[in-house]
Amino acid sequence: MKSIYKTGLTLAGLALLFLLIGWANGHLNEYYSRVLNTAAIYIVAAVSYNLINGVAGQFSLGPNGFMAIGAYVTTLLILPVSQKQAVWFLQPLVWPLRAYSLPLWLFPVALLAGGAAAALGAFLIGIPALRLRGDYLAIATFGFGEIIFVLANNIIPLTNGPLGIKGIPNLPYLLWVTWGCAVLTVLAVTSLVNSSFGRALKAIREDEVAAEAMGVALFRHKMLALVVSGFFGGIAGGLLAFLVSTISPSAFTFFMTFTLLIIIVLGGLGSTTGAVVTAVIYTVLQELLRVVESPLDLGPVHIPGISGMRMVVISALLIAVMLFYRRGLFGGREFSWDWLWQKWTKRKGTSWNQTAASRS
Amino acid sequence: MEPNGGQPLLSLRNVTMQFGGLTALDDFSLELAPGELLGLIGPNGAGKTTVFNVITGQFAPTRGRILFQGRDITGWRPDRVTAAGIARTFQNIRLFGGLSVLENVLVAYHVRLRSGVLGAIFRSRLYRREEEQMRREGMALLERVGLAEVAREEAHGLPYGQQRRLEIARALATHPRLLLLDEPAAGMNPEETRQLMGFIQHIRREFQLTILLIEHDMQLVMGICERIRVLDYGQSIAEGTPEQIQRNPRVIQAYLGQAEADEEGQGARHDVAG
Ligand SMILES: Nc1ncnc2c1ncn2[C@@H]1O[C@H](COP(=O)(O)OP(=O)(O)O)[C@@H](O)[C@H]1O
Ligand SMILES: [Mg+2]
Numbered sequence: 001m002k003s004i005y006k007t008g009l010t011l012a013g014l015a016l017l018f019l020l021i022g023w024a025n026g027h028l029n030e031y032y033s034r035v036l037n038t039a040a041i042y043i044v045a046a047v048s049y050n051l052i053n054g055v056a057g058q059f060s061l062g063p064n065g066f067m068a069i070g071a072y073v074t075t076l077l078i079l080p081v082s083q084k085q086a087v088w089f090l091q092p093l094v095w096p097l098r099a100y101s102l103p104l105w106l107f108p109v110a111l112l113a114g115g116a117a118a119a120l121g122a123f124l125i126g127i128p129a130l131r132l133r134g135d136y137l138a139i140a141t142f143g144f145g146e147i148i149f150v151l152a153n154n155i156i157p158l159t160n161g162p163l164g165i166k167g168i169p170n171l172p173y174l175l176w177v178t179w180g181c182a183v184l185t186v187l188a189v190t191s192l193v194n195s196s197f198g199r200a201l202k203a204i205r206e207d208e209v210a211a212e213a214m215g216v217a218l219f220r221h222k223m224l225a226l227v228v229s230g231f232f233g234g235i236a237g238g239l240l241a242f243l244v245s246t247i248s249p250s251a252f253t254f255f256m257t258f259t260l261l262i263i264i265v266l267g268g269l270g271s272t273t274g275a276v277v278t279a280v281i282y283t284v285l286q287e288l289l290r291v292v293e294s295p296l297d298l299g300p301v302h303i304p305g306i307s308g309m310r311m312v313v314i315s316a317l318l319i320a321v322m323l324f325y326r327r328g329l330f331g332g333r334e335f336s337w338d339w340l341w342q343k344w345t346k347r348k349g350t351s352w353n354q355t356a357a358s359r360s
Numbered sequence: 361m362e363p364n365g366g367q368p369l370l371s372l373r374n375v376t377m378q379f380g381g382l383t384a385l386d387d388f389s390l391e392l393a394p395g396e397l398l399g400l401i402g403p404n405g406a407g408k409t410t411v412f413n414v415i416t417g418q419f420a421p422t423r424g425r426i427l428f429q430g431r432d433i434t435g436w437r438p439d440r441v442t443a444a445g446i447a448r449t450f451q452n453i454r455l456f457g458g459l460s461v462l463e464n465v466l467v468a469y470h471v472r473l474r475s476g477v478l479g480a481i482f483r484s485r486l487y488r489r490e491e492e493q494m495r496r497e498g499m500a501l502l503e504r505v506g507l508a509e510v511a512r513e514e515a516h517g518l519p520y521g522q523q524r525r526l527e528i529a530r531a532l533a534t535h536p537r538l539l540l541l542d543e544p545a546a547g548m549n550p551e552e553t554r555q556l557m558g559f560i561q562h563i564r565r566e567f568q569l570t571i572l573l574i575e576h577d578m579q580l581v582m583g584i585c586e587r588i589r590v591l592d593y594g595q596s597i598a599e600g601t602p603e604q605i606q607r608n609p610r611v612i613q614a615y616l617g618q619a620e621a622d623e624e625g626q627g628a629r630h631d632v633a634g
Contacts, residue, residue, distance in 0.1 A: 188481055195480035196470045196491065199459070203467040206456035213416060213450075215442040215471030215534055224477060332458065 040178035042279035048232030054270035056225035057205025062141030065148040068252035070114035070234025071241040077110040111238040118234025152249035164248025268328025273335035375424030384410040386594040399585035407594040447536035457516030468533035
């Protein structure tokens with residue numbers, strides 16, 4: 001297929017998405033908007049997580065830590081001063097955060113700062129962890145997430161501890177913001193992955209020793225993937241803060257990482273489009289499966305609601321998918337217009353062949 | 361044969377490599393003149409691959425120095441050694457299996473990219489020009505080594521002989537002056553081996569390479585090397601022309617010992633992935 005057609009199709013897809021969001025902004029109730037927002041945030045988080053885990057093949061367990069940093073930094077910058085006084089009533093918030101906040105319309109600055117802070121965190125944890133070969137990154141990033149959790153719980157003058165921070169102002173047009181970020185993240189990450197740098201990252205994933213022997217500086221490139229991943233993870237965290245309007249350490253436990261890991265494995269490690277699709281599927285599924293956690297009355301039999309049942313179902317689903325699609329739904333490949341075109345023409349081809357065969 | 365004013369391209373000076381208590385390479389010295397094709401042979405576990413691993417910076421030698429074009433490269437990281445002009449292949453093929461044949465080659469050009477990350481993400485003019493240049497150069501290289509038809513196929517799907525060839529092409533893409541080939545004929549039948557030897561001589565001429573060739577099989581190297589070095593138990597035991605080596609009693613002894621050990625089934629000296 002000619003590349004001009006492909007660009008056209010991609011632009012048409014984007015236009016369709018924006019039309020949809022424009023419509024949703026006015027017509028959906030709060031519940032459905034929330035689901036849509038959540039899906040977009042999961043896209044940002046999963047696509048960035050896939051960059052380090054799937055594309056570069058470096059097993060990080062840190063996205064919860066990066067998201068936490070992004071959420072807290074964004075919140076601290078944007079929360080109105082009056083609200084800050086109300087939230088930190090036992091111990092005051094540290095100066096100068098206590099006295100200054102950004103006006104709401106500067107939310108992009110707050111989000112970018114959250115992303116930058118998370119990227120810095122990724123850089124700092126990467127310095128020791130990426131110098132060593134093997135599974136140190138997994139251990140170090142897991143520890144990093146735990147440290148962030150403990151810090152968030154205990155540095156009360158900065159985070160307000162386990163009570164969390166309430167009253168994060170609502171962003172008007174949040175759907176535009178979350179989906180705008182999702183689109184930008186996907187475009188930026190895809191562009192990186194399809195560049196010479198992306199090839200170097202994939203080479204590291206395929207064979208680290210050979211990649212280094214071909215001149216790829218391992219540390220620098222792994223760091224690049226980790227920092228970019230951390231940056232967008234931080235953005236996802238900031239968006240989440242705006243969506244839920246209350247953040248506390250418990251929102252960023254290892255469970256968040258586990259969720260994202262499920263998403264990228266289901267989508268097919270290394271596939272950005274796979275991560276996008278499964279992020280949406282996961283979000284929707286999570287909502288649909290609320291039924292299995294609510295109490296059920298079957299005539300005389302009363303089954304009480306079991307919380308956590310959703311995860312059991314999702315885990316079972318994960319196992320099922322892994323049995324039939326060992327390498328995830330997209331098998332590490334990307335959706336592409338070429339692929340769709342080939343499927344389409346092939347299907348037409350085979351059906352024609354079949355009729356020809358049945359005639360003879 | 362030292363055409364360039366006598367300065368060797370590569371010299372190893374008293375290199376020793378120990379792994380714990382095991383001395384894989386013992387006080388090993390070697391000089392390679394520009395344009396030379398030297399064969400490095402020896403029984404399994406003799407330390408041949410270790411020679412490559414210390415030259416390319418996979419391991420820093422325990423003792424000794426390595427000089428390339430007069431520069432001390434001892435302990436350099438592998439990617440820097442490659443950038444300096446030394447490329448290698450591996451005893452057990454190590455391609456980027458999930459990447460296409462062309463992409464395998466393109467990875468080797470990455471080190472010479474001048475655009476930064478942001479330039480690449482935003483597809484700056486410079487980046488687009490560089491990418492196009494890389495692709496053109498990559499395809500031209502694949503033409504030259506006879507892999508252009510399979511450029512878009514995934515590397516792990518290639519037949520064995522073509523995988524070996526691609527590994528060499530990928531090494532050539534780094535623009536090396538010195539090429540290290542680690543048992544390139546391993547696992548090939550005699551016909552494939554004959555073709556490969558022809559191929560090596562061809563690229564040596566066409567890319568003006570200096571080549572250090574490891575072969576486990578003595579007969580193979582005899583045909584194309586002017587000079588052969590023999591390793592046994594990490595030590596240099598002989599050097600000379602193929603005829604001299606064939607008649608050398610210590611060499612015969614080393615290979616006989618190997619044959620006996622193999623018959624007794626003592627796999628104590630085994631290969632380590634190169
Ligand atoms: N990374 C390593 N760690 C420990 N021992 C090694 C390592 N690499 C090689 N050796 C040992 O060094 C010796 C020489 O190995 P090698 O250079 O691979 O031999 P060759 O290539 O001649 O068959 C062998 O005994 C091997 O087991
Ligand atoms: Mg070997």
